[in-house]
Amino acid sequence: xxxxxxxxxxxxxxxxxxxxxxxxxxxxxxxxxxxxxxxxxxxxxxxxxxxxxxxxxxxxxxxxxxxxxxxxxxxxxxxxxxxxxxxxxxxxxxxxxxxxxxxxxxxxxxxxxxxxxxxxxxxxxxxxxxxxxxxxxxxxxxxxxxxxxxxxxxxxxxxxxxxxxxxxxxxxxxx
Amino acid sequence: xxxxxxxxxxxxxxxxxxxxxxxxxxxxxxxxxxxxxxxxxxxxxxxxxxxxxxxxxxxxxxxxxxxxxxxxxxxxxxxxxxxxxxxxxxxxxxxxxxxxxxxxxxxxxxxxxxxxxxxxxxxxxxxxxxxxxxxxxxxxxxxxxxxxxxxxxxxxxxxxxxxxxxxxxxxx
Numbered sequence: 001x002x003x004x005x006x007x008x009x010x011x012x013x014x015x016x017x018x019x020x021x022x023x024x025x026x027x028x029x030x031x032x033x034x035x036x037x038x039x040x041x042x043x044x045x046x047x048x049x050x051x052x053x054x055x056x057x058x059x060x061x062x063x064x065x066x067x068x069x070x071x072x073x074x075x076x077x078x079x080x081x082x083x084x085x086x087x088x089x090x091x092x093x094x095x096x097x098x099x100x101x102x103x104x105x106x107x108x109x110x111x112x113x114x115x116x117x118x119x120x121x122x123x124x125x126x127x128x129x130x131x132x133x134x135x136x137x138x139x140x141x142x143x144x145x146x147x148x149x150x151x152x153x154x155x156x157x158x159x160x161x162x163x164x165x166x167x168x169x170x171x172x173x174x175x
Numbered sequence: 176x177x178x179x180x181x182x183x184x185x186x187x188x189x190x191x192x193x194x195x196x197x198x199x200x201x202x203x204x205x206x207x208x209x210x211x212x213x214x215x216x217x218x219x220x221x222x223x224x225x226x227x228x229x230x231x232x233x234x235x236x237x238x239x240x241x242x243x244x245x246x247x248x249x250x251x252x253x254x255x256x257x258x259x260x261x262x263x264x265x266x267x268x269x270x271x272x273x274x275x276x277x278x279x280x281x282x283x284x285x286x287x288x289x290x291x292x293x294x295x296x297x298x299x300x301x302x303x304x305x306x307x308x309x310x311x312x313x314x315x316x317x318x319x320x321x322x323x324x325x326x327x328x329x330x331x332x333x334x335x336x337x338x339x340x341x342x343x344x345x346x347x
Binding site for chain 2: 050154158
């Protein structure tokens with residue numbers, strides 16, 4: 001499996017279109033899920049996914065060794081944070097989320113397809129906690145890799161995730 | 176979804192006691208179950224196809240750029256070679272060049288302090304200066320020594336007198 005992925009990446013570096021297609025098929029759902037859980041918007045998640053793969057395509061020569069999952073999700077995480085900084089200030093995102101929750105609570109069915117219990121629970125967490133929990137789930141990285149990706153001590157990552165999952169559980173149990 | 180946390184318990188025990196580590200793992204497992212039971216909708220095939228097309232375009236553009244870069248590099252090498260050839264051709268001694276001695280003589284004449292050099296440099300300027308001096312002297316003579324100058328003076332006196340008599344201009 002790992003060997004297969006290495007070959008795929010080698011071919012991507014050579015500019016093989018088929019290899020890029022294969023890489024896209026392999027990672028698109030996980031990356032899309034990561035963006036979708038954080039933005040709650042299909043159009044935005046698709047745009048971010050597209051930006052992600054273009055960035056991966058342009059930067060794949062800079063990937064040398066180590067976990068490719070860690071590499072691609074670090075690109076995805078940076079992309080999401082850039083997006084938050086540039087276009088969608090955290091406050092606005094929270095306001096929009098709150099508005100969506102209000103609509104949901106009032107029985108408004110304008111965008112029913114994007115809502116589930118998990119979305120509602122994640123909306124009650126702060127964006128950083130929601131991001132780290134979602135990143136851990138979709139990237140399937142170990143805590144060590146997660147800490148490296150976030151460039152922070154492993155103890156800090158563990159503490160943030162623990163606080164997050166505890167709150168998530170509490171929110172779900174009380175909803 | 177499978178997680179890459181084979182030694183999670185060992186890792187957690189480095190930071191907390193056994194009970195806390197157990198609680199952490201329980202919470203984590205609840206969160207994972209939550210994500211598993213609420214899968215995000217899959218990405219649409221159209222989006223994947225659009226991204227794929229975009230990457231194909233990028234690849235084509237990259238190929239074109241690579242070819243263009245190679246062509247530019249080759250052209251640059253040819254131009255450099257031609258320039259180097261021309262330089263070598265011109266720097267070798269040939270019959271077309273001026274004899275070096277000619278320049279040296281001229282320079283020596285201009286920059287030395289010999290009487291010849293001084294004569295070359297200053298003669299025309301001195302001639303011009305003396306001609307200008309003569310012109311200025313002759314103009315001065317015209318202004319004060321001729322009858323025309325006297326006529327001008329008389330006219331000026333008459334004008335001043337007329338102006339002094341007519342004092343009504345300020346009354347409007």
